[in-house]
Amino acid sequence: MCEAVLDGKCAAKLKAVPLSDNTIARRIEDMSKDIKSQLIDSLLWSQCIGICTDGAASMINIHSGVVGYIKKVAPNITATHCMIHREVLVAKKMNASLSEVLSCCIKVINFIKTRPLYSRFFAILCGEMGAEHSSLLLHTEVRWLSRGKTIQRLFELAE
Numbered sequence: 001m002c003e004a005v006l007d008g009k010c011a012a013k014l015k016a017v018p019l020s021d022n023t024i025a026r027r028i029e030d031m032s033k034d035i036k037s038q039l040i041d042s043l044l045w046s047q048c049i050g051i052c053t054d055g056a057a058s059m060i061n062i063h064s065g066v067v068g069y070i071k072k073v074a075p076n077i078t079a080t081h082c083m084i085h086r087e088v089l090v091a092k093k094m095n096a097s098l099s100e101v102l103s104c105c106i107k108v109i110n111f112i113k114t115r116p117l118y119s120r121f122f123a124i125l126c127g128e129m130g131a132e133h134s135s136l137l138l139h140t141e142v143r144w145l146s147r148g149k150t151i152q153r154l155f156e157l158a159e
Helices: 008-016 020-042 066-073 083-091 096-113 116-129 146-158
Strands: 050-053 078-081
Touching: 008 020, 050 066, 096 116
Parallel strands: 050 078
Antiparallel strands: none
């Protein structure tokens, strides 16, 4: 499996790693064979009607990507870009005023969440108001989708 995903050198290095009497190595090999047999032998790729990818070349390249291989068997397949990645791409071109509101909300939320005392006060305030939620979601750039959840929670608390 390592050889199929990476290259022969990586597979050789992985096989050279001494593992407890080859138990782990054997299990990795067994899992690799099982995955390979399920993907190649068990799935009816000719009946596949769509595939959703992240847009990486290894996925969408027409000659050597996964989509290219599937299109050889199922030429009418529809390949789409993952919805999560679409949201990130769209948000990069966000309207300036919406971006400003979003940025302000994130600053307020992160100000409260990064200070334990304020976070506890906020939870008490929410409890006294009978709010559905009693905490805010910390926004991080690493998890871009947290913006949507963060803003949704803020508006639910405002209601």
